[in-house]
Amino acid sequence: MIVVENLYFTYAPQGDYVLKNINLEIGEGELIAIMGDNGAGKTTLVKHFNGLLKPTLGRVYVDDVDTRDVPISELSRKVGMIFQYPEKMFFSERVWDEVAFALRNFGYDEASINRLVQKILNIFWLWKYRDSSPFILSGGEQRRLAIASVLVWNPKYVVMDEPTAGQDAVQREILLQIINMMVSQGKTVILVTHDVEFVAEIRPRVILMSNGEVVYDGEATRLFRNPGILESAGLTQPILFKLESRLRDQGLIEGGFNTIDEAAKKIISLLGDERL
Amino acid sequence: MMRNIHELFKYESLNTPLHHIDPRSKLATIFIYLVLTIILSDIMHLLIILIIILSQLAIGRALRKFAKGLLTLTPFLVLILILNYLSLGSVSASLVPVFRFLLFLAIMDLFFLTTDPDDFALTLESLRLPLTVSLSFSLALRFIPTMAEQVNEIVEAQLSRGLKLDQGNFFARIRKYVPILIPIIILSIKRSIEVAESLEIRGVDPNIKRIHYVALKLSMRDIVYFLVNLGLVIVVYLASSYISSESLIALLHFSKI
Numbered sequence: 001m002i003v004v005e006n007l008y009f010t011y012a013p014q015g016d017y018v019l020k021n022i023n024l025e026i027g028e029g030e031l032i033a034i035m036g037d038n039g040a041g042k043t044t045l046v047k048h049f050n051g052l053l054k055p056t057l058g059r060v061y062v063d064d065v066d067t068r069d070v071p072i073s074e075l076s077r078k079v080g081m082i083f084q085y086p087e088k089m090f091f092s093e094r095v096w097d098e099v100a101f102a103l104r105n106f107g108y109d110e111a112s113i114n115r116l117v118q119k120i121l122n123i124f125w126l127w128k129y130r131d132s133s134p135f136i137l138s139g140g141e142q143r144r145l146a147i148a149s150v151l152v153w154n155p156k157y158v159v160m161d162e163p164t165a166g167q168d169a170v171q172r173e174i175l176l177q178i179i180n181m182m183v184s185q186g187k188t189v190i191l192v193t194h195d196v197e198f199v200a201e202i203r204p205r206v207i208l209m210s211n212g213e214v215v216y217d218g219e220a221t222r223l224f225r226n227p228g229i230l231e232s233a234g235l236t237q238p239i240l241f242k243l244e245s246r247l248r249d250q251g252l253i254e255g256g257f258n259t260i261d262e263a264a265k266k267i268i269s270l271l272g273d274e275r276l
Numbered sequence: 277m278m279r280n281i282h283e284l285f286k287y288e289s290l291n292t293p294l295h296h297i298d299p300r301s302k303l304a305t306i307f308i309y310l311v312l313t314i315i316l317s318d319i320m321h322l323l324i325i326l327i328i329i330l331s332q333l334a335i336g337r338a339l340r341k342f343a344k345g346l347l348t349l350t351p352f353l354v355l356i357l358i359l360n361y362l363s364l365g366s367v368s369a370s371l372v373p374v375f376r377f378l379l380f381l382a383i384m385d386l387f388f389l390t391t392d393p394d395d396f397a398l399t400l401e402s403l404r405l406p407l408t409v410s411l412s413f414s415l416a417l418r419f420i421p422t423m424a425e426q427v428n429e430i431v432e433a434q435l436s437r438g439l440k441l442d443q444g445n446f447f448a449r450i451r452k453y454v455p456i457l458i459p460i461i462i463l464s465i466k467r468s469i470e471v472a473e474s475l476e477i478r479g480v481d482p483n484i485k486r487i488h489y490v491a492l493k494l495s496m497r498d499i500v501y502f503l504v505n506l507g508l509v510i511v512v513y514l515a516s517s518y519i520s521s522e523s524l525i526a527l528l529h530f531s532k533i
């Protein structure tokens with residue numbers, strides 16, 4: 001469990017607080033999206049989870065350990081962090097070494113390294129590139145490699161900052177699968193994103209931030225039915241929810257849709273199609 | 277330490293008298309101080325220059341940043357001290373190069389921490405340097421904060437992958453910078469290609485004479501600033517041949533007797 005207690009944070013000693021009185025509990029196996037406009041403090045918040053940043057005031061605990069008391073390298077074994085445009089950090093000559101890098105840092109023996117790297121490269125459809133340079137891969141493959149090189153050490157918590165940024169529809173679909181896989185393995189997955197459509201597809205718990213504060217913490221569905229809060233944090237409703245509210249306003253439906261298929265069925269039935 | 281090295285050079289737009297001084301006047305000023313720093317080699321004289329520069333940094337509200345930078349470079353200063361001590365065999369003599377280095381930093385900060393990179397570019401052009409030179413200079417300066425941010429991001433990413441920068445012997449530590457340096461080099465190359473392309477798109481051509489929208493103008497204040505500093509430099513220089521640390525120590529001995 002990650003617990004954030006009365007967290008305040010400022011980058012400059014006498015500067016304004018970038019995070020203000022944040023209180024959160026993130027349980028095991030949860031799927032969470034941290035959303036909010038540019039500069040809301042999302043990245044700053046998640047950097048506290050693996051100790052890259054330490055609270056100015058308040059506390060952050062990862063599995064009951066105060067993040068101020070342990071080095072980044074120790075927290076990182078539990079909290080895998082995948083930054084925005086993670087492919088920027090590549091430096092190895094071979095894909096294999098890029099993935100093995102963290103394992104070597106964490107002191108795994110060669111036999112385990114071989115086993116783990118082989119396994120993760122296969123899961124991420126990258127085995128055939130093991131001897132290639134990371135730099136010749138396509139954008140989507142590079143993103144997958146960056147994710148693989150973190151998941152390889154099997155962190156319990158996985159934080160992804162803007163995983164969908166700069167990715168095409170196919171890659172988004174693959175990302176969705178990767179996220180589902182992690183959730184089914186019981187990992188806690190924390191996504192930082194602006195991408196309302198992506199969040200509408202996975203319907204996680206949403207922590208909405210604006211101006212360094214948490215302004216909403218709860219179900220995605222309930223948030224997306226409330227355009228007021230969304231707009232105050234610089235986001236718009238996903239298409240499905242816009243459609244839903246138009247239909248509701250017209251008195252054509254009650255409640256809403258969970259999936260596009262559901263919406264399609266409802267609309268077809270409203271049109272009076274006998275086949276349904 | 278590596279994580280805030282960029283703070284040393286970051287220009288901050290503040291409203292202090294020094295920020296308003298014409299960059300050409302400042303450039304000339306730091307030039308005469310640099311010359312003085314090289315000419316003089318008595319600790320006391322260097323100390324006097326340091327005090328003058330530090331008070332100006334204080335006026336420019338840049339003292340804190342200078343101090344921070346110094347903190348980061350302390351190991352380097354200690355290294356200079358030790359190496360000089362080994363070759364010169366005297367503490368007081370080996371303090372001189374340390375002081376010079378310190379002064380050099382302070383003088384550079386006096387200019388760069390209080391001068392807008394854009395104004396600096398105009399200064400270089402007004403000195404009739406070719407556009408390619410002045411543009412490269414000012415772009416380089418411009419990109420220091422962005423580069424610094426990138427460096428920070430890469431360091432954080434590699435730390436999150438378990439990189440421990442402060443472990444192992446000297447050579448092991450140097451090798452640990454590979455995962456940081458390679459991404460930085462790649463990013464810089466990519467960036468320079470992007471910049472070159474965007475300059476071409478906007479029709480930057482070194483062979484065409486350019487007309488500026490904003491022109492630098494020397495005011496009375498800029499001239500006075502330079503003259504006051506020139507006066508100080510001359511006074512320190514003249515006084516230096518009369519008073520030195522040795523004569524001062526001798527004087528103190530006399531007064532005891």
Ligand SMILES: Nc1ncnc2c1ncn2[C@@H]1O[C@H](COP(=O)(O)OP(=O)(O)OP(=O)(O)O)[C@@H](O)[C@H]1O
Pocket residue numbers: 011012018036037038039040041042043044045
């Ligand atoms: N290294 C830094 N030094 C100083 N200020 C910073 C630093 N990083 C971020 N900030 C400031 O902190 C605030 C929050 O930034 P942060 O990057 O956490 O926002 P974000 O929600 O992740 O935004 P985005 O959606 O643009 O990624 C911003 O005002 C930003 O300018």
Ligand SMILES: [Mg+2]
Pocket residue numbers: 042043044161
């Ligand atoms: Mg961010």
